[in-house]
Amino acid sequence: MNTLVFEDFKPGHLGQFGPRRVTREEMLAFAAEFDPQPMHLDEEAASRSMLKGLSGSGWHLCSVTMRMMFDGIIGRTASLGSPGVNELRWLAPLRPGDDLMLDVDVTEARVSRSRPTTGVVTLKAVVSNAAGQALCEMVTPIIVRRRHDVGSGQAG
């Protein structure tokens, strides 16, 4: 199993991942627990909202994006976590039954000043629906172990 380390991340396109279907049931369950606004739960209220129809919570879309990033990259990366998200834009609503695709680019990769055995890899993630319309775009740094550090103290 090849674990990706800091040195594997170069600026440029990293890959496209998916599809991941978001069902109406999943959308409603997330909204009921974390974001119970009428535009995410009630067809009638949603049709009168700015988004003109039932839409998923933006935080659900973020969380699904995280899962797609895990399945695509982070699950096979020596990742130590993330300090945050520089910018996130919700561009179009998530709809029931959407099949999502994720595109990830590396925008920057630099050695950490405060923790030199690690690097900071900045990823730009764009999630699109099956029609190719971008729904969400985020720029987020992740902390990744450097190669010379991977072998030390670990078997295999």
Next chain:
Amino acid sequence: MLFFEDIEVGQRRELGSFTFTADGIKKFARQFDPQRFHLDEEEGRKSLFGGLAASGWHVGSVCMKLLVADGLRQAREAVARGEKIAVWGPSPGFRELRWIRPVLAGDTISFASVVESLRSSSSRPEWGILQGRNTGTNQRGELVFSVLATAFVPRRNAGT
């Protein structure tokens, strides 16, 4: 929720608190963020976080949950005063989200929101645009979470 005209820069709302349990952290992580330090106590202890840590997206989603609950409280108060209810619009996004310290199993996080800026929307005159700094603070008074979020807020006399 309040109308755009009723909001001032600097206004602060206490949104309430939420305790992150080990079960809740693992349930969210299994679905959305199955990194080992979000799923297993021992892996969490060995990680930079020093214990079973909630996914940052879990923390953000809980902040949203408390924002919505606070909005419902304000709507009920408006109804009790016989006033019109302001239904907020969707958010175009956020900036400067920082997971400053880990949220570990058992931590109780208190969330608050402070209005940072207000401007009118040139393309949608019936809406104003609010930027708010939403924060989470743990039971030791340490800031753990911060985000500068944007939302569309209805004007009181929209459409009249």
